[in-house]
Amino acid sequence: MKRVTIEKLDNLGRGIAYVDEKICFIPACLPKEVVDIELTSVHKNYLEGKVVNIVKTSEKRIKELCPYFNECGGCSFLNLTYLDSLNIKKEIYEDLLKKNKLAVNLEIVSNINDFNYRNKVSLKIENSLVGYYQSKTNNLVAINECLVANKEINRFIKKIYLLNLTKALVTIRCNYLNELLIVINTKEKCNCDIAKLTKEFKIAGIIFNDKCIYQNNYFYEKVNDLLFKVSYNSFFQINPYITSKLFEYLKQFITKDDVVADLYSGVGTLSIVAAKKARRVYSLEINKNAVLDGLENSRLNKVDNITFFKGNVNQTILNIKEKVNTIIIDPPRSGLDKKTMNSILNIKPQKIIYISCNPQTLIRDLLILKEFYTFDAIKLLDMFSYSYHIESLCVLNLK
Numbered sequence: 001m002k003r004v005t006i007e008k009l010d011n012l013g014r015g016i017a018y019v020d021e022k023i024c025f026i027p028a029c030l031p032k033e034v035v036d037i038e039l040t041s042v043h044k045n046y047l048e049g050k051v052v053n054i055v056k057t058s059e060k061r062i063k064e065l066c067p068y069f070n071e072c073g074g075c076s077f078l079n080l081t082y083l084d085s086l087n088i089k090k091e092i093y094e095d096l097l098k099k100n101k102l103a104v105n106l107e108i109v110s111n112i113n114d115f116n117y118r119n120k121v122s123l124k125i126e127n128s129l130v131g132y133y134q135s136k137t138n139n140l141v142a143i144n145e146c147l148v149a150n151k152e153i154n155r156f157i158k159k160i161y162l163l164n165l166t167k168a169l170v171t172i173r174c175n176y177l178n179e180l181l182i183v184i185n186t187k188e189k190c191n192c193d194i195a196k197l198t199k200e201f202k203i204a205g206i207i208f209n210d211k212c213i214y215q216n217n218y219f220y221e222k223v224n225d226l227l228f229k230v231s232y233n234s235f236f237q238i239n240p241y242i243t244s245k246l247f248e249y250l251k252q253f254i255t256k257d258d259v260v261a262d263l264y265s266g267v268g269t270l271s272i273v274a275a276k277k278a279r280r281v282y283s284l285e286i287n288k289n290a291v292l293d294g295l296e297n298s299r300l301n302k303v304d305n306i307t308f309f310k311g312n313v314n315q316t317i318l319n320i321k322e323k324v325n326t327i328i329i330d331p332p333r334s335g336l337d338k339k340t341m342n343s344i345l346n347i348k349p350q351k352i353i354y355i356s357c358n359p360q361t362l363i364r365d366l367l368i369l370k371e372f373y374t375f376d377a378i379k380l381l382d383m384f385s386y387s388y389h390i391e392s393l394c395v396l397n398l399k
């Protein structure tokens, strides 16, 4: 056992301390706490540990409300008040910026519902128990509910036995009407009690191993005054309130003569927000169903100035023949690949609106873009309250 002082938190929300001058990462502790730890793994350049005893407790620590805290691999900051969790995320972000010598102001957009905000969860079923895997393991942590999941999803979790599955992966999505879209992947035969499920819940569809076995393989989601068809395997933002704030914010940067490229466009959400104001929008997305949803969503929301390109952004961006003056980027966690970055630097739009779910790749890409672009603020959108994940948005202007 070692006694250490936690200096700060890393970008995965873990405490950082030093053991014999070697960096050690320790989950579920807070800055300035003195803790006794056991080492859980020893690597060449770093150690990992777990708290066995808190010797000096941070004045910010609160009793976590969730019985699965530090077990289920989910929320990292349930041992803080919501306000303190936001402050700590800001500190972690500031640290990353400082390390990379970027001077940028951070503005936080907080969540209106810090609990029950997630409209989608993916759960494991094993031996008929339902839960999440403990971080970095295949050990199931069985749960009765998830504090950050939508209440209707939690009601469903309590009845998940009606799916009659012993081993499966089940994704549950919930829309603005409290309709559920259930996606099941399993090697087992389908034995779902659909009659009972539909009596208890508004089921928009059940998809069993990619085959729709009840109603539809999509549902509709509404954000502000816009309606979106979302197929069972299309991406959609998991936090409706923060998504509505994102739309409102994006709108401010689009003007009527803009020609916009929306890279990584999903079901066309940001494209449609932009298309309501811009002259033309090019919407680039790799997932075929999401592109088809996007086409339907343009019709639903009465916009006829979007051109969709299906395929890898690093190729389809070359299909745009018109001069683009604004690029919206909302990539997966990996950020921009080299080819896409080069294409953007060739186009050199007046404005880039970069939305990211991974501060590290955003900062990596900003360090390249800063040669040609100015930016002075990053908005932290608290899409994933209490988890260490941070959504952020940065507007860049051509020098």
Ligand SMILES: C[S@@+](CC[C@H](N)C(=O)[O-])C[C@H]1O[C@@H](n2cnc3c(N)ncnc32)[C@H](O)[C@@H]1O
Pocket: 234, 235, 236, 237, 264, 265, 266, 267, 268, 269, 270, 284, 285, 286, 287, 290, 311, 312, 313, 314, 330, 331, 332
């Ligand atoms: C973070 S989501 C953003 C979606 C959309 N902007 C939204 O807000 O709903 C990223 C999207 O990029 C798509 N994607 C991932 N890699 C891609 C690539 N190389 N080329 C095009 N699209 C890609 C995914 O299918 C997903 O829809």
